Amino acid sequence: MADNNNPASMAQGEVEFDFEKSNYFRVIHVDGFFGGIAPTTQLLHVAVFNERAPIPKKVFHPVMDGTLQPETVSKRDARSGVFRELEADLVINLEVAVALRGWLDQRITEMQNIRALLAARAQQRK
Numbered sequence: 001m002a003d004n005n006n007p008a009s010m011a012q013g014e015v016e017f018d019f020e021k022s023n024y025f026r027v028i029h030v031d032g033f034f035g036g037i038a039p040t041t042q043l044l045h046v047a048v049f050n051e052r053a054p055i056p057k058k059v060f061h062p063v064m065d066g067t068l069q070p071e072t073v074s075k076r077d078a079r080s081g082v083f084r085e086l087e088a089d090l091v092i093n094l095e096v097a098v099a100l101r102g103w104l105d106q107r108i109t110e111m112q113n114i115r116a117l118l119a120a121r122a123q124q125r126k
Contacts, residue, residue: 043093
């Protein structure tokens, strides 16, 4: 068995990696990304975001006889357009970016194969 604490013994054998979620772990829904290369560090910054319709800052509902009535939409205070909520900024060096690209290429191929298989099955049912 390899001694995982001895770099010389890691040339052969096996290294065990144990995964644990940090206290800040969360699932982030990503609709898009924005970023570029930081000029001073040469690190890739990728800000990921989700998109949605803006949530109003304020809404107004009249009350009649103690009963809440439908919203007075004309008084709504809200942003216009599409709201992009920045979730996280990923800071990636070149080696990790290349590895991520390879991993994404593999997952994309898998997804395309699954879609093609599902389409073929759906076509057979017709």
